[in-house]
Amino acid sequence: MTPELIKLVFIDGMMAAVAATGFAVISNPSRKAIFVSAFLAAIGHSLRFFLIKSGVEISVATFLAASCIGLLSIIFARIIHCPAEVFSFPSLLPMIPGMFAYRTILSLIKFMQSTEVVKAQGFMLDFFHNGMTTLFILLALVVGVSLPVLIFPKFSFSVTRKY
Amino acid sequence: MNDNVEKKEPNIQEIADLLIKIASTLMSSGAHTMRIIQNVSRIAETFGYHMDLSVFQLSIMMTIINKKDSSKRLTLIKKTKPLLLNFTIVSDLSALSWETYDKKTPFEEIKKELHQIITTKRMSRWLVLLLVSCANASFCGLFGGDLIAIALVFAGTFAGFLLRQEMMKKHVNHLVVFTTSAFVASLIAGVGYVFKIGNTPEIALASSVLYLIPGVPLINSMLDIIEGHILTGIARLVNASSLIVCITIGLFASMLILGLEKL
Numbered sequence: 001m002t003p004e005l006i007k008l009v010f011i012d013g014m015m016a017a018v019a020a021t022g023f024a025v026i027s028n029p030s031r032k033a034i035f036v037s038a039f040l041a042a043i044g045h046s047l048r049f050f051l052i053k054s055g056v057e058i059s060v061a062t063f064l065a066a067s068c069i070g071l072l073s074i075i076f077a078r079i080i081h082c083p084a085e086v087f088s089f090p091s092l093l094p095m096i097p098g099m100f101a102y103r104t105i106l107s108l109i110k111f112m113q114s115t116e117v118v119k120a121q122g123f124m125l126d127f128f129h130n131g132m133t134t135l136f137i138l139l140a141l142v143v144g145v146s147l148p149v150l151i152f153p154k155f156s157f158s159v160t161r162k163y
Numbered sequence: 164m165n166d167n168v169e170k171k172e173p174n175i176q177e178i179a180d181l182l183i184k185i186a187s188t189l190m191s192s193g194a195h196t197m198r199i200i201q202n203v204s205r206i207a208e209t210f211g212y213h214m215d216l217s218v219f220q221l222s223i224m225m226t227i228i229n230k231k232d233s234s235k236r237l238t239l240i241k242k243t244k245p246l247l248l249n250f251t252i253v254s255d256l257s258a259l260s261w262e263t264y265d266k267k268t269p270f271e272e273i274k275k276e277l278h279q280i281i282t283t284k285r286m287s288r289w290l291v292l293l294l295v296s297c298a299n300a301s302f303c304g305l306f307g308g309d310l311i312a313i314a315l316v317f318a319g320t321f322a323g324f325l326l327r328q329e330m331m332k333k334h335v336n337h338l339v340v341f342t343t344s345a346f347v348a349s350l351i352a353g354v355g356y357v358f359k360i361g362n363t364p365e366i367a368l369a370s371s372v373l374y375l376i377p378g379v380p381l382i383n384s385m386l387d388i389i390e391g392h393i394l395t396g397i398a399r400l401v402n403a404s405s406l407i408v409c410i411t412i413g414l415f416a417s418m419l420i421l422g423l424e425k426l
Contacts, residue, residue: 015301022298025291027193027248027379045305083198083257086250089382094302098376099369105411142385161261 005053009046016045016094024090033087036076041091044069048095059136062095066144074148074155081161088145097137104130173270175237178210179227181274183241186216186223188281189256193248195383196392202260206273209263220398245337248379255280288328295374296321303370311361315352319371323348327375338409345372345413353421368414368423375410377403 020041024034044065051061073088107126114120182203189199196218203225207214212227222242229235259276262268268276300317308316323344330340352371356364380403387396 012305015304018301019298019305022294022296022301023374023378025286025294027250028285029250030254033250033254081258082254085195085198086254089250089379092382093378094305096376096378096381098373098378099306101376101407102372102411102414105408106415109411109415138381138385142382142389145382146386146389158261161265 005050008053009050012049013042013046017042019094020045020091023093024087027090029086029090030082032080033082033090036073036080037087037090039091040069040072040076040087041094043072044091045094058133059140062137063140063144065095066092066141067147070145070148073145074152078155084149085145092141092145095137095141097134100130100134100137104134173210175212175227175229175235177270178207178212179225179237179239181270181277182207182214182227183223183225183239185256185277186218186225187241187243188252188277190218190223191244191246192252193246193250193379193383194253195386195390196395197386197390198253198257202257205260205264209267210270218392218395220395220402246380249285251283252280255283292321292324292328295324299370299374302373303367306366306370308363308366308370309361311355312352312363312367315355315361315364315367316371319348319350319352319367320374322351323371324374338405341375341406341409342413345375345410346416347413348372348374349414350417350420353417353423356421356423368418368421372410372414375406377406380406 017038021034021038024037029037047068048061048065051064052058056064069088069091070084073084073091076087077084104127107123107130111120111123111127114123185206186199186203189202194202199218200216203216204214207227211230213230214225214227217224220243222240224238224240226236226238256277259273259280263273296317299320300313303313303316326347327340327344330343331337348371349368352367353364355361355367361367380399384396384399384403387393387399
């Protein structure tokens with residue numbers, strides 16, 4: 001791990017934190033939850049960035065990052081008495097495969113419009129590549145974040161219980 | 164339960180109304196199906212009722228049965244309001260359900276608290292606008308855009324999100340809202356491509372519409388599917404996908420205007 005890489009990972013984490021804050025406020029969480037989700041997003045996204053840089057495939061890296069977020073989020077949920085998904089969902093938002101999602105639809109439109117067979121085949125390939133990536137990243141996010149909930153169900157469903 | 168509480172016991176209609184109101188509020192605030200069922204059945208349990216619930220995209224069906232006297236039963240169907248994400252409500256209602264379960268809170272008090280939770284004011288829309296613009300700009304940075312691209316995305320998102328807020332206020336069809344906001348945001352972010360400023364105009368254009376991607380509905384849909392609420396999950400997935408199609412159409416329109424072939 002070179003200092004150069006550490007710097008890149010750090011910058012990535014910072015930007016992910018800003019992105020998570022902004023996307024979190026659309027869903028109107030409480031103040032505490034916003035800070036926690038920014039923190040979790042920074043950790044999760046920089047972990048994913050590091051893994052991808054080390055040569056791990058994107059959906060596997062996403063899965064590991066999401067399970068890290070899930071584990072930390074139930075611990076935080078216990079501390080501030082708030083359901084875990086209130087801040088684990090916003091911290092996943094920077095990892096949502098938005099660009100892959102609309103590229104899927106875009107290549108579908110292009111496929112419809114292209115008249116040459118070779119070009120059309122290229123767009124078909126794009127469609128499947130982007131579509132499958134979207135689907136697998138989404139699944140990796142959700143399974144990863146709910147893995148801790150499946151392992152400790154009692155603990156995670158009673159975090160808002162105060163008595 | 165002591166006699167004092169027994170006397171004030173609310174009747175079945177009142178309880179059913181309260182429960183289904185909580186369920187539909189949770190649904191329109193963006194909770195996933197499992198949480199809705201757990202929260203509402205916890206409160207039903209407190210009043211001595213057994214509850215069955217099915218959640219659909221536009222309506223909720225609920226039957227409650229008194230545990231002591233099974234002839235007392237009631238089924239209700241209620242329309243849900245359109246989705247307006249509000250995680251404060253989700254978190255507060257979850258806390259309310261546990262409080263009711265543990266402290267046996269009286270019926271009237273729950274009603275009062277529910278009213279208070281629903282009427283709590285949202286965060287200022289201008290602050291949200293500013294933060295969303297910053298978020299999308301830093302998103303552009305994550306994808307490797309340079310400073311000019313980041314500035315363009317900030318401007319595009321600001322205009323697009325402002326337009327979205329205004330149109331939502333006037334209750335324009337949400338598919339139209341998403342298409343126009345995506346179009347405006349990507350058109351502004353595409354300025355760099357036309358005037359050849361900055362080194363990464365494609366990244367600016369590509370990340371300018373990402374603030375519209377319905378992330379929470381997508382996560383909720385996958386969560387519903389893996390938890391076994393497949394029908395609700397697929398409904399949410401189709402809903403989110405149709406929004407993504409709208410975003411793409413908006414983006415595609417501005418790509419045509421700017422003369423861009425590939426992204």
